[in-house]
Amino acid sequence: xxHTTLLERFAELGPPGETFSPGFANLFAGIVLGIxxxxxxxxxxxxxxxxxxxxxxxxxxxxxxxxxxxxxAAFSLIAFALIAAGAWLGWWVRATKGTAIHFCPGGLFSASxxxxxxxxxxxxxxxxxxxxxxxxxxxxxxxxxxxxxVRTNHSYSLMRDEGTDLVFTGNExxxxxxxxxxxxxxxxxxxxxxxxxxxxx
Numbered sequence: 001x002x003h004t005t006l007l008e009r010f011a012e013l014g015p016p017g018e019t020f021s022p023g024f025a026n027l028f029a030g031i032v033l034g035i036x037x038x039x040x041x042x043x044x045x046x047x048x049x050x051x052x053x054x055x056x057x058x059x060x061x062x063x064x065x066x067x068x069x070x071x072x073a074a075f076s077l078i079a080f081a082l083i084a085a086g087a088w089l090g091w092w093v094r095a096t097k098g099t100a101i102h103f104c105p106g107g108l109f110s111a112s113x114x115x116x117x118x119x120x121x122x123x124x125x126x127x128x129x130x131x132x133x134x135x136x137x138x139x140x141x142x143x144x145x146x147x148x149x150v151r152t153n154h155s156y157s158l159m160r161d162e163g164t165d166l167v168f169t170g171n172e173x174x175x176x177x178x179x180x181x182x183x184x185x186x187x188x189x190x191x192x193x194x195x196x197x198x199x200x201x
Contacts, residue, residue: 012121013106018182020101020173030093038086044079048072101173103182108158108166120158120166127193128183129157134200154180 051067052059060068099112107121133153154176158166170176187194 013104013109013119016102016104016109018103018178020103020175020179022097022099022172022174030089034086034089034093036086037082037089041079041082041084041086044075044082048075048079101168101179103179118163118166120160120163122186122190122192124161125190125192126159126161127195128187129159129195129197130180130184131155131157132196132198134198156180156183158183 052072055067059072060066062068062070099110099117101108101110106123107119107125109119110117131154133155135151135153153170155167155169156176156179158168160166168176168179173179184194186192
């Protein structure tokens, strides 16, 4: 029943206009970070296993200057957290790759080659919020940080009467500037309330 309703609403949007896809750089960065985090977690696990084997399984419960079961348990949690983070990044890259957002006269929809992920109609849009983030380079600290150029990022939230709100950033959409221009034109044409929020770090 839900699948039928989704197809019916998809048909109401009209022919797709412009299509927006994620940038290759973001996908590549996700792959690299996933490999590094998972690799770091596996390296920590390998070190812990080596210490257990070296001690023949005879480790103190707590110790200050040598491996102990408490030490191994703490670092095991860190290792599994890194592995889980790497797996999540891998899932994100796989889910994002091949997915595109289509801008239609009647709304938006996100789809891959196999299925439609979500459909958003302009008629059910409550408001659109533009968030402008002004931030300095995170690697620069103290007073020198404020002397560096400010980087400005734009993101957009489509608030709907039904379903969860949709958030669009430069991570998911390569041409986020063009996407924002189309959203602004649509809000003006269809009289959808437009909100603008500026955030400075």
